[in-house]
Amino acid sequence: MPIEGRDVLRRSITGHWRHTAGGSALAAGHQACEALVPVMIGVVIDRAISTGDAAELAGWIAALAAVFAVLSFSYRFSFRIAERASELAAHGLRAELAGRVLQARGGAEAGRLPGELVAVATQDAKRVGAVNVALAAGVSALAGLLAGGVALLRVSVPLGLVVLLGIPPLLLLAHLLGKPLERRSGAEQERAAHASGVAADLIAGLRVLKGIGxxxxxxxxxxRTSRDSLAATLRxxxxxxxxxxxxxxxxGVFIAIVALVGGRLAAQGEISVGQLVAAVGLAQFLLTPLSILSWAxxxxxxxxxxAARVASVLAMPPAVTGGDDVLPEPLQGxxxxxxxTHxxxxxxxxxxxxxxxxxxxxxxxAVAASLLRVLNRTADPSSGVVELDGVPLRTxxxxxxxRAVVxxxxDADLFEGSLLGNVTAAMPPDAAxxxxxAAMAAAAVDEIARVLPYGAATALTERGRSxxxxxxxxxxxxxxxxxxAPVLVLHDxxxxxxxxxxxxxAEGIRKVRSGRTTIMLVTSPALLAAADRVIFVDGGVPAAEGRHVELVxxxxxxxxxxxA
Amino acid sequence: MEENTQMSMTGTAGTRQDEDRELLPTATAAQTRAAVRELARPHRAAALSGLAILIASTGVGLLTAPILGHIIDLVAAGRPAAAITAPVAWLAVIAVAQGVTAAAGVSFIARLGEGMLATLRERFVERALGLPLERVERAGSGDLTSRVTNDVSVITNAVRDAMPALARSLLTIGLTLVGLAVLDWRFLLVALVAVPIQVRTVRWYVRRAVPLYAAQRVAVGAQQQQLLDTVGGASTVRAFRLAEEHVRLVGTRSRAAVDLALRGVGLVTRFYSRLNLAELAGLSAVLATGFLLVRNGDASVGTASAAALYFHSLFTPVNIALGLADDAQAAVSGLARLVGVADAAPVPAPSPAPAPVRALPAVSLPVRVCGVEYAYRPGHPVLHGVDLDIAAGERIALVGTSGAGKTTLAKIIAGVHPPGSGSVTVDGTEPSGTDRAAAGRPVALVTQEVHVFSGTLADDLRLARPEAGADELRRALERVGALTWAQALPEGLDTVVGENGHRLTPAQAQQLALARLVLADPPVVVLDEATAEAGSAGARLLEASASAAVDGRTALVVAHRLTQAAAADRVVVLDGGKVAETGTHAELVRAGGGYAALWEAWSDNRQAPGD
Incomplete structure (x- = not known):
């Protein structure tokens, strides 16, 4: 059964469930303590400031310190643990995605640009991992709501109900107010970001611009772009x-309503002054867990x-299926x-x-591309057979x-690393x-090494762009x-x-490859002149055969x- | 074992190379301040109005706590419930006034910040484009690119998100402290016990955060780059069976980024934990002071409650303001790097005419190269006394191995590098004078660097001739054989191409560069374009395009294929920085030298070559 988005999501949470659960529990403690702070202020006012009792003051400030200690500790570790779960889950997905893309049987990139796949391995993996933090935050918000709600209802049931029932419509109103603005502002922010993009683009093309003045x-x-962007940004x-x-x-209006209801209750002697302070503080505080909840x-x-995007890459079918035999030794080539036909x-x-x-x-x-694909089993032919030493590649x-046919x-890519590192990257361990x-001399890379500042040890930038x-x-x-390799296929x-x-x-290739099978898929006269035999393929079938000079x-x- | 040695070799080489680079200048703190002052000057009115409105807004907001205190005093005094209605109505009025003024104030501040940012980035782009190419190459183009991408985005984020938040938080803090002082000056005094803890915490944090986040940005960039390398090169990785190594590399880079991210999280959590201590200290002190003042009859319970509420409401803005400390630090260092370039680069001469290139006669001009020598590194000359006369309208093919000095000679003729000794003149005058960066050069250079500018295809072409009409664009495309595919694009010439648009093939991008050349219409052209990515069929197509583009101009073409040389008026063979052979293709083939030997493979040997 192919992997689905919800499997990816579940795995990323259960994979680090100890972290996620621990982080959530601590985060709940943190929010509960945050809710306690305004309550404690109210208690200090009631028990100490209103009464003038110094012992009460000392005792309650010590209690406040204890609340802060728990708050601080649980915040610190909940966040760390949840972030660890998040980062590790993302890391695991990145490695898994890289493994899938590079799998020998291929197929993962079909129809996707490299940029898209990289975005899946970075942004999407990160977002899937971040669900761990969202989970902990959500649990903590619920704990904060619960603690704040209980505290409020203990102060006064009607006041508690005003606050608890008043907050959801308030947030809904805020959401409705923000929705159209957010949509508009999102589009304009995008236009605003354009200016930076254009600047980077012009700098990247600096040489081209200077070349034609x-x-x-x-x-x-x-x-002009910058001014357009500025106008959009300001809007x-x-x-x-x-x-x-x-x-x-x-x-502000909400707090005023709480003050009105609470003040009247206090004036009627239903609640104390300290409880009124606590209620106002709690009304302010409770907005935070609710906004955390909507964020989560x-x-x-x-x-x-x-997760759905990650799963769609992981679930891509391989390009070639079946066949896992190994080759007989020694290879003739x-x-x-x-x-x-392919x-x-x-x-x-x-x-x-x-x-x-x-x-x-x-x-x-297109003929060249098709031929290359069937020669190293990037694809299997739709009919006919490709054999190496009599063994069909399909098996x-x-x-x-x-290993046998390189x-x-x-358009093969170079990779980051030294020049020498790139040359030796695919050398078998038992190479001479x-x-x-010898390979560097044959490909005239020795000349390149000579003009580089540190010879063959010079670092190349990404994809050898330097x-x-x-x-x-x-x-x-x-x-x-x-x-x-026993068989080497060189394309242009x-x-x-x-x-x-x-x-x-051309001389170098002849010398280095002597005694081993080499196929050059080229149109260069210099290379063809060095070949033992040339086959001219026209319309997907061989049209002529002979030495270069004869064919010319x-x-x-x-x-x-x-x-030409 | 072997692999390790290689990797460490790579590492050292990389660092040493970086040290060789002469990075572009960074402004000093004083220069940066001066630049900011200058940028702010045109926006002084907006800044002052914004500040005034924000002060009013925050001041109004601060009335909330005393009014709450007043309500508490009313309750404590045993007044009837109806007495509370009036102060509550005031609370609602304050809320409305605060909302309106805050919105207006933040709008003004945004106008200030964004206006300054726009001017700065425009100035930066203008000066960066005016830098001599030689200077950019000495610094490595990555330096300029990272300034225009990373630094601009760090500053943009700071201006867009941090500045309004910081402005409002700082004002709230300032005015809350004033409010505390108005309640009783002793409240203000004790509230300040939190300050030393906060100052120390911020110092501790910034000292660690700035280098840590810089390292984190580098690690995330490296991870991104590795993924691009690996995923973009997936077919190569599979063909050479490098998958295991690449999965390991992705893992290592990803793990490094994860570790740094977690260190960052650890730092942030410790930072806010320490700030909790400041909150506790301040709140306890304010409560204890309230207790003493109420006991001595110096303040009412309402006042003490108001002070406690004031202090409690400081938690969020203080955390916001202090949390922005490292953003601010990063923005300041980014700013110094932008101002450094904007100040150091010469101010490009204002173009006298709208399009000076066009003011030149659209005819070809003769070029004379006389005794030119050049060395990138002292003691390692690349060219040894090259003499070359190119007649007006003549097409010269430059042949030779890489390292023979072809590209260097091409760049010197194009005016990118001044010759070490000797001279290059175009129609008798030196184009490589001090103003070689300015528009109006008679020599255009098209190199193997293809870049498709983001935007519509027509806009890309119009960079070469801003006033060109649609017909002119089509004619230029047609001349280089690109009209067919250009019109076949989803929206023809209005198709968005480049980084975020329709991807052109390397051959199409190169044809686009040639079409730009046709539009720029220079009398002398130097072509050093590569056909590496185009494949052999594409290479032949590009040759035809290039040939059409340089038709009727004096041209120096660095020839990659000998058919290019055969089509030229004259062939110059460079060897070891010297002219080894020169003459028409037929002459050189007849002469039977090195060039003739090369040509052999390209020709039908059984026919008499060269006739």
């Missing part, structure tokens, strides 16, 4: 201010929505495609001999397939000691070569590399594809 135009545009701020002012008025309710609603492939058959350096040329990027564990996609060095496009491609190629590894270096790289000479379509 567009600074003045950009500054003009920014000033939002005004709306908010009047909403807050309205709340202030409502609360909102958090729960958000938590539920977030023979690849065979038999009438493979995506843009239309019954493609190919044989790659062990140790061959094969070039595959196609004018259609193998995808992770096992990728597909270095054209000079494998990294390197130029061509440099990134070469580092990615070195990483692929360093794996020393040098599109951004200058022609001089590309020629050197004999085949018009091939010439148009690689030399």
């Amino acid at each position: 567009a600074e003045a135009a950009a500054v003009d545009r920014y000033r 939002a701020a005004r709306a908010q201010a009047w909403h807050d002012g309205g709340m202030l008025t409502l609360t 309710n909102g958090e729960f609603a958000q938590g539920r929505a977030s 023979r690849i065979r495609l038999h009438e493979v 995506g843009a492939l239309r019954g493609l058959s190919l044989d790659v001999a062990p140790g061959e350096l094969l070039g595959v040329v196609t004018a259609d990027p 193998l564990d995808p992770a096992e397939v990728r 597909v270095a996609d054209h 000691p000079d494998a990294a060095e 390197l130029s496009g061509g440099q990134r491609q070469r580092v990615a190629l070195a990483r692929a070569l360093a794996t020393g 590894p040098t599109t951004a590399v200058d022609a001089v270096t590309e020629a050197r790289i 000479h004999d085949n018009e379509a091939y010439r148009a594809t690689v030399l």
Whole structure:
């Protein structure tokens, strides 16, 4: 049964139930003590100030100190414990989501942008975790309401009822008052945030702007955006201010009503002066637990929505199912495609001999993409079979397939870390000691290392953005070569590399991969010239085969594809 | 073991690199104060009215406690229940007056804060865009970006949320203290016993909170970045079987953020716990004073009750005001970083004409490079005496390995870097003078950095020519072969593109950059655009676009594919910072040097090359 939102929510609470329960109990104590403070003030006025009894004063102030001690202690630890439960639950979900996305069988990202998935792993995980804090806060608010209500009813039943029955309509009124304002202000706040976004965007494009001398135009545009945002912000701020002012008025009128009823009761001798003070204080205090309660309710609603989003990622079906065999050793590296249909492939058959350096040329990027997917079992063909040393890939564990067949996609990413760290990231533990060095030399990464401030130890920024496009491609190629995989598939590894270096790289690939199967899915003449054999795929099926020079000479379509 | 060594190597290298950076300036406290004063000057009227209204509002609000005290005195004096109605009516009137004045006051304060913020961010963007590119690159563009994102948002939050709350809390506190003094000066005196505890607590807190929250922001950023890296690169992670390592990295980064968040929670809870002590001390002192004053007949029970209620009502505003201490501190340091750039950068010269680039004749101009040398680091020259004459309208292809100095030469010709020695002249004048940051340069540069500006596609294009009509935009797109896809966008040229809009492919983004170039219409163009992300089919398409964009201009094209070189008027091969070969494609192929060897793979070997 696929995982659902409510399972995620339940797990995040039960997973840390000791923390959540402990935090809730302490938080309840805290709110109850908060309710006691105005009651204690009333008692001091009645028992000590009105009577002039010093011993009573000392005794009740000691009692007040005790209340504060409990209040302070329970606040401190309830909050800490509940936050711990919340953060740990979010942390657990983040790890689980990362694990699901990276699972060898794939499928989690289908139809989602990376940004969306990251938002699920950060914001949504956080909101699901935060339900733990909301739960503790909700329990504490109920305890505060209970304590305050009991205290009020003990002072006087009619006064207590005025307060307890008066608060819900007051909050409802506040809600109704705030609703349209909030909606409007939300939209305007968004427009207001726009100005900061545009500024960051212009700074990010600084070089582009300077390149075409567009600074003045950009500054003009920014000033207009900023003024628009300012107007929107001011409208939002005004709306908010009047909403807050309205709340202030409502609360004040409510306190006046309590004073009226309480004062009349006191004048009639039904309650004492101290009790009147306590009642006024309690009326003010009780607004807090009620607003906490409505806040907690909102958090729960958000938590539920977030849990549903988390669950939808966790429940995504894998892209490839079935097959968990392992490969026979030792591997020869023979690849065979038999009438493979998948995506843009239309019954493609190919044989790659062990140790061959094969070039595959196609004018259609969709054909290349489909071929790459079936070669490392990112997808299974809809018909036909892909075999490695005679074993159909469909019967193998995808992770096992990728141990033997490494597909270095054209848009493969680099990761944060040193240049060397990126090259060696996927090296098997039993790799030859000079494998990294050889791979770096073959991909002309040694040249890059020479111009970097700390050579191969230089840290790359995220996704290797501190390197130029061509440099990134070469580092990615070195990483692929360093794996020393029995079968390596290279897809357009040098599109951004200058022609001089590309020629050197072609030599390097030949040398490093000698004796091992390599498939180059490229249109670069420099690389194709180095291949043992080239297959030209047109319309999803092989159209011609031979050495690069022969195909260039004999085949018009091939010439148009690689030399244009 | 090996992995650990690698990681520590990375760490050290990262730090050392950061030290190499020459960060943009940060303003001193005095400069920041001066800047704030200057920003506030135009809003002085709003500030004074806002303050006056808030004082009135808080003053009115403070009447509540004495009126409650009066009610208590009426009750204690045994007056009839009806006597209470009048003071209660006053309570209601006060509530209304307080609500109205608070709303008006906060509106005024918002106008002050937001107005200042808008002016500051505008000035910052203006100056930041005026910074010489060389200076930005020395600091690392991350420095500027973090100022415009993190610092601006910290200050915005402070202005939007903290400032009104702080203003009202401080006024409530101030006026409550005045109210206590009016009841009896001794109440005020004893209420102040809370102050030393609060001062010490705030100092203790700020000392720890500011670095802790800074570390927390960094950790959350690192976690976010790791997730983006890992999730964005998921297919690479799977292809290279790096999942285990990446799940571990996500876990480590997430755990670090969690630990810091929990340390923050621990700090906050200790902070408020300590403030509870101040509350207890103050409240006990006020109650004891009330007791003594009532016993000595210096005050009524109502007055003592009012004082206690006053003090109790201080709890919330005091907590709010003190809790904002670290926000305020963060905002001040962010402000110093913004003011630092706004003050340090040269004021961009006001553009004399609305569009000076267009004032130049739309013809090509000759470029002369004479004995140019350049070194990024002293003692490591990248260029050694490069001479190059480019005729008006000539297209030169620059070929060579990376590290040969192609990009450096391109940047020097574009005026990004001044030559170390030697000279670059365009039509006989030096474009790389002091005003090279100002508009009106004759040389445009399109690099491999593609950026799609947020907003509509038309707005993006109009950055290059603000007054361009829709027809002009379409013609520019058509010229670079981008009109078809642009019109196929959901809303055509009005489609919102960029960060939060429709995502363009890297090839489309590059074509957009070329369309901007067509609109900017410079006489000299330097193209160093990469086709890395475009794939081989895309690369060919971009070549055609670039060729169309530079048509009729003097152009220096850093060639990535040899077909680009073959199409140029002349090829210049750079090697080790020197010109190694120069001539037409056919000449160089015939000469049989290094260039000819490269070309071999690109041609049909069995035909005679080059004819």
